Amino acid sequence: MTFKNYLALIKILIKNQYGIKFGKKTESKPLYPVESNSKKQVNKKLLGIIGAIVLTGIILFYIISISVMLVPAFALNGLLTSLINIVVTAVQLIILFFGTVYMLPYLFFSKDSEFLQSLPLKKSVVFMAKFTMVYINELLISVVILLPFLITVGVVSALNGIFIPIVFYINALIIIIFSPMLPLAVVSIISYPFIYVINALKNKPLISTVISTLFTIMFFVPVFFLSYGLNSAFSFEVAEKFVINENLKEVLNWFHNYMYPNNVICNSMLLESGIEGYFIALIIYFGFVLGFALLSIFISSFLYGKALSLNIEGAKGKKKSIKKEKELKVSKNPILNLAQYNLKSIFKEPIFAMNILSMPIMNIIVISFFCWVFTRQTGSVSEMGDYFDFNFLTLGMCIYILSLTLSTGNYLAVTPASIEGKNFYLIKTLPISYGDFVKSKLILADGLSTVTVILASVPLWCLGGQNVLNSILFPIVLIFYALGINRFGLYFDFKNPRLNWSNYSEFKKSGLKLWRQMLVGIAVPVISLICCSFLSAVKMHYALKSLIVFLPFVILSAILFFIFNGKVKNDVPVFIKNTE
Amino acid sequence: MLTIDNLTKKYLKSDVKAVDGLSLEIENGEIFGFLGPNGAGKSTTIKCLTGILPFSEGDIKLDGVSLLKNPIEVKMNIGYVPDTHDFYERLTGAEYINFMANVYGVNENDRKNRFDKYVSMFRLNDAINDYIKSYSHGMRQKISIIGALIHNPKLWVLDEPLTGLDPQSAFDLKELMKQHCAEGNSVFFSSHVLEVVEKICDRVAIINKGKLVTVCDINELKEKREDLSLEELFLSLTGESQ
Numbered sequence: 052m053t054f055k056n057y058l059a060l061i062k063i064l065i066k067n068q069y070g071i072k073f074g075k076k077t078e079s080k081p082l083y084p085v086e087s088n089s090k091k092q093v094n095k096k097l098l099g100i101i102g103a104i105v106l107t108g109i110i111l112f113y114i115i116s117i118s119v120m121l122v123p124a125f126a127l128n129g130l131l132t133s134l135i136n137i138v139v140t141a142v143q144l145i146i147l148f149f150g151t152v153y154m155l156p157y158l159f160f161s162k163d164s165e166f167l168q169s170l171p172l173k174k175s176v177v178f179m180a181k182f183t184m185v186y187i188n189e190l191l192i193s194v195v196i197l198l199p200f201l202i203t204v205g206v207v208s209a210l211n212g213i214f215i216p217i218v219f220y221i222n223a224l225i226i227i228i229f230s231p232m233l234p235l236a237v238v239s240i241i242s243y244p245f246i247y248v249i250n251a252l253k254n255k256p257l258i259s260t261v262i263s264t265l266f267t268i269m270f271f272v273p274v275f276f277l278s279y280g281l282n283s284a285f286s287f288e289v290a291e292k293f294v295i296n297e298n299l300k301e302v303l304n305w306f307h308n309y310m311y312p313n314n315v316i317c318n319s320m321l322l323e324s325g326i327e328g329y330f331i332a333l334i335i336y337f338g339f340v341l342g343f344a345l346l347s348i349f350i351s352s353f354l355y356g357k358a359l360s361l362n363i364e365g366a367k368g369k370k371k372s373i374k375k376e377k378e379l380k381v382s383k384n385p386i387l388n389l390a391q392y393n394l395k396s397i398f399k400e401p402i403f404a405m406n407i408l409s410m411p412i413m414n415i416i417v418i419s420f421f422c423w424v425f426t427r428q429t430g431s432v433s434e435m436g437d438y439f440d441f442n443f444l445t446l447g448m449c450i451y452i453l454s455l456t457l458s459t460g461n462y463l464a465v466t467p468a469s470i471e472g473k474n475f476y477l478i479k480t481l482p483i484s485y486g487d488f489v490k491s492k493l494i495l496a497d498g499l500s501t502v503t504v505i506l507a508s509v510p511l512w513c514l515g516g517q518n519v520l521n522s523i524l525f526p527i528v529l530i531f532y533a534l535g536i537n538r539f540g541l542y543f544d545f546k547n548p549r550l551n552w553s554n555y556s557e558f559k560k561s562g563l564k565l566w567r568q569m570l571v572g573i574a575v576p577v578i579s580l581i582c583c584s585f586l587s588a589v590k591m592h593y594a595l596k597s598l599i600v601f602l603p604f605v606i607l608s609a610i611l612f613f614i615f616n617g618k619v620k621n622d623v624p625v626f627i628k629n630t631e
Numbered sequence: 632m633l634t635i636d637n638l639t640k641k642y643l644k645s646d647v648k649a650v651d652g653l654s655l656e657i658e659n660g661e662i663f664g665f666l667g668p669n670g671a672g673k674s675t676t677i678k679c680l681t682g683i684l685p686f687s688e689g690d691i692k693l694d695g696v697s698l699l700k701n702p703i704e705v706k707m708n709i710g711y712v713p714d715t716h717d718f719y720e721r722l723t724g725a726e727y728i729n730f731m732a733n734v735y736g737v738n739e740n741d742r743k744n745r746f747d748k749y750v751s752m753f754r755l756n757d758a759i760n761d762y763i764k765s766y767s768h769g770m771r772q773k774i775s776i777i778g779a780l781i782h783n784p785k786l787w788v789l790d791e792p793l794t795g796l797d798p799q800s801a802f803d804l805k806e807l808m809k810q811h812c813a814e815g816n817s818v819f820f821s822s823h824v825l826e827v828v829e830k831i832c833d834r835v836a837i838i839n840k841g842k843l844v845t846v847c848d849i850n851e852l853k854e855k856r857e858d859l860s861l862e863e864l865f866l867s868l869t870g871e872s873q
Binding site for chain 2: 055056062063067070163165166172173360361363551
């Protein structure tokens with residue numbers, strides 16, 4: 052009965068999370084046939100599949116092209132296993148980050164806890180089903196990155212004359228399946244302080260927002276610097292080919308030797324210690340994996356009970372009285388008032404607040420990083436003897452990053468109505484015109500974009516090696532672009548908002564129709580980056596280059612602004628019309 | 632028979648006892664109403680009773696089986712309808728009910744009969760294969776009720792069951808409660824709708840600030856105190872009358 056219950060629960064959890072249905076056993080077969088009763092549902096599924104294929108294609112393209120570029124250099128230097136170890140470790144780092152973000156709420160603070168507690172299911176069954184779900188989620192990350200990477204490594208190495216035995220692919224499969232165990236064990240250990248901190252911060256959204264933002268930054272900063280470290284260790288001795296210097300070799304060897312148990316399984320992939328050594332390596336690796344699995348299950352199951360009572364009972368605890376405001380502030384501007392109210396209510400949901408706060412912060416970090424990395428390549432150019440303007444490429448990279456964030460990352464512009472959820476209906480009851488309401492939304496969206504552009508321009512001015520013209524045009528053109536793209540995003544979200552959600556995971560699953568924003572938001576930055584990359588290798592007057600890059604932005608921004616500025620204020624959506 | 636013996640519950644972050652020494656007995660075949668003002672401890676009692684919340688003192692027994700010692704055995708005989716239903720939204724109504732039947736080990740024949748009966752009764756035939764996320768509060772309530780009854784529990788516990796139900800469904804639910812008790816089972820429910828409690832309950836308990844104020848037989852109350860309605864009794868005992 053216990054295993055049957057586990058299966059019944061896991062099927063339901065998978066269905067609820069991914070919409071996947073299982074088997075045709077009589078026991079779990081729906082009593083009424085499930086019909087897809089509308090064309091809309093089919094179209095939605097089709098769009099979802101196309102989106103998934105495109106996204107997978109982009110990821111595969113990136114992973115395979117980077118692997119093709121790196122593998123020969125590593126293979127010829129006898130560092131193939133080190134490269135695999137680094138990538139596996141990087142994936143484990145990603146799993147560690149997303150594992151913490153996903154596992155904590157799903158396992159310890161999920162809203163189905165009460166319901167599951169009322170069922171005749173053993174705590175261990177519920178825990179194991181939920182833990183399996185966490186593992187499946189992390190496994191997906193491992194599969195998406197490691198599967199194409201390891202296959203490419205095998206194929207490219209073989210093409211470069213390196214002997215790749217069949218066990219390479221067996222080990223690849225083992226690595227993909229079991230890599231998430233180490234980060235999950237680490238997440239389990241760090242969960243203990245986390246659940247207390249999260250519980251303590253439940254009613255303190257601002258503090259929790261700041262902590263979450265810092266946590267995100269703490270994760271990304273080492274990743275950037277790790278990639279910079281790797282980047283600086285290469286040199287362009289021959290165009291399009293990386294050569295590894297001695298420094299990097301030392302670092303890689305040091306890293307590889309200490310990164311247990313990944314190094315054990317990676318070393319055995321090429322059968323360097325013979326068949327006997329291979330099986331010994333497998334035994335050691337599985338010993339570690341089993342240890343990690345038992346450790347994470349043991350700690351998490353212990354914490355599960357603790358977190359459950361904190362979660363269910365914590366909300367009922369004694370509440371401190373809220374200080375009354377000393378005086379009621381009177382404001383005569385309803386638009387500003389509404390914008391202020393809106394911002395406050397968004398900041399009450401820490402994850403939204405974190406997304407909003409991280410937009411300018413992440414841009415500063417990423418742009419600083421790219422400016423620093425690219426401007427240091429000038430030396431290599433002279434050695435190559437070819438003309439290549441790295442400063443212009445830096446500009447292209449910065450435009451790419453910032454325009455991508457402005458188009459798709461500004462929650463206040465892309466999902467201005469949807470972000471309010473059910474609260475939106477309250478606003479509908481207020482005696483405020485639709486135009487004023489839109490203005491209040493635009494103030495926030497444009498404000499966030501402007502702050503982001505100005506802050507992101509600072510590292511470009513200081514580290515980017517740009518001429519005066521580009522330094523002036525960069526913030527002005529991108530703010531103008533933001534004004535256009537914000538009105539575009541606002542218009543389509545107001546036309547079709549998704550308000551039926553009560554927490555962030557529901558918000559994400561609420562079927563937001565963002566394909567237009569995503570399409571423009573990705574196409575424009577990519578085209579500008581390609582354009583800049585091309586122009587970097589072309590000798591031309593710098594003002595003409597700037598014109599070629601910035602002019603299309605200005606034209607597009609102007610079109611978006613003039614079409615959608617009027618439309619968004621005057622074209623009242625149907626769901627608002629009936630109340631005005 | 633349900634026996635609640637000296638149930639005491641104190642929340643982790645609170646010094647106050649949410650439920651303080653509550654003792655009750657509910658006979659088989661009885662509809663028992665549980666009343667109290669907001670924050671009196673009704674939902675806490677129900678959550679202890681259904682095994683959601685651990686309790687500090689006392690015990691809860693169903694047909695002599697202790698919830699503390701044999702929680703799974705006791706839960707197998709309880710059907711619970713909570714006051715909120717905001718989970719597993721990507722399941723269809725049919726999938727949810729089927730899951731409940733699996734968990735409670737209901738055989739195929741019984742589940743088919745009960746499923747057909749309740750789905751028709753609550754007029755959900757057209758919506759049963761739609762996702763729960765598309766349901767209104769009332770429809771979610773109905774699905775939750777069917778899920779709680781699919782294993783024909785000895786004790787049916789409902790937390791504010793009438794909220795959000797249309798008049799016909801509310802009537803059907805009341806009939807269902809009577810029918811469930813007529814088969815020798817018990818119903819334990821909390822409500823704010825005193826007229827309903829007065830009409831369908833055999834006995835009611837009133838709780839205030841975690842303590843049991845009174846347990847009274849509705850028929851006795853009607854016979855002895857014709858001048859006093861349940862509403863007036865409730866207000867006088869909970870100190871809410873003006």
